Amino acid sequence: MKKALITGANKGVGFETAKQLLENGYYVFVGSRDINNGKTAVEQLKQAGFEAAEAIQLDVTDIASVNAARNEIENKTEVLDVLINNAGINGGFPQAALEASAEAFQQVMDTNLYGVVRVTQAFIGLLRKASQPRIVNVSSSGCSLTLHGDPNWKYYTHKAAVYTASKAAMNMYTINLAYELRDTPFKVNAVCPGFVATDFNGHRGTGTVQEGGQRIAKYAMIGEEGPTGKFISEEHNPETGETPW
Known part of the structure; x- marks a missing residue:
């Protein structure tokens, strides 16, 4: 049975992605900053018939928490x-480039960029032992430099200086990570779940968490022929998913 770790998986797209992987026979470690929220999520999954899930306390902004999660999972697999x-x-709204503080940027980067770095580096050893390891960094088409520079893009006026900067930086990390792992079985991609209705956006999204979870899970399960080092948004590009950086 293949095993997956999802950070922030106690609700929203993360929770739905866990369901999608469970439906496909994966064992899922449900990462949650608050372990009680994680346990509640796992109980909900089990009530839905999914037994192969367990909660892991994991705060991506705390290296001690990240390392403890790694040690706990290493003891299990x-x-x-x-x-x-x-x-x-x-990071909250509004986010004007001339008004958002450097501290606001730092706080969001600590989760959206540095958190990805901490977790990836902590778990790379376990991932290297897999025959077909996959890393999916959950991104957003709303952080595309190309799209945000295009006045004809439908979301051109939807600017959020702090959040978009953090995800654009995470995308660059994804490119470098995929490059460093290019001669290995790894597939590493940045994947946008789409503008789905969750707590994250005050349920203003136009898509469903089911759609978002399916998009993330798809690239977590891609075969040897699948892409690596790509920015994927099937909402933006239904044909191939590939989206401009």
Whole structure:
């Protein structure tokens, strides 16, 4: 049975992605900053008939928590097949480039960028032991530099200086990570779940968490022929999913 770790998996897209992987026979470690929320999520999954899930306390902003989670999972399995870096914060709104403080940028970066770095580096050893390891960094088409520079893009006026900067930086990390792992079985991609209705956006999204979870899970389970080092948004590009950086 393949094993996956999803950060921030106690609700929203992370929770739905866990369901999608469970439906496909994966064992899922449900990462949650608050272990009680994680346990509640796992109980909900079990009530839905999914037994192969367990909660892991994991605060991506705390290296001690990240290392403790790694040690706990290492005691349970020798191999991790999938890492989904899903945990993220938006930083609150509005986010004007001339008004948002440097501290606001730092706080959001600590989760959305540095958190991804901490978790990826902590779990890379377990991932290397998998035959077909997959890393999915949950991104957003709303952080595309190309799209945000295009006045004809439908979301051109939806600017959020702090959040978009953090995810654009995470995308760059994804490119470098995929490059460093290019001669290995790894597949590493940044994947947008779409503008789905969750607590993250005050349920203003136009898509469903089911759609978002399916998109993330798809790239967590891709075969050898699948892409790596790509920015994927099937909402933006239904044909191939590939989206401009």
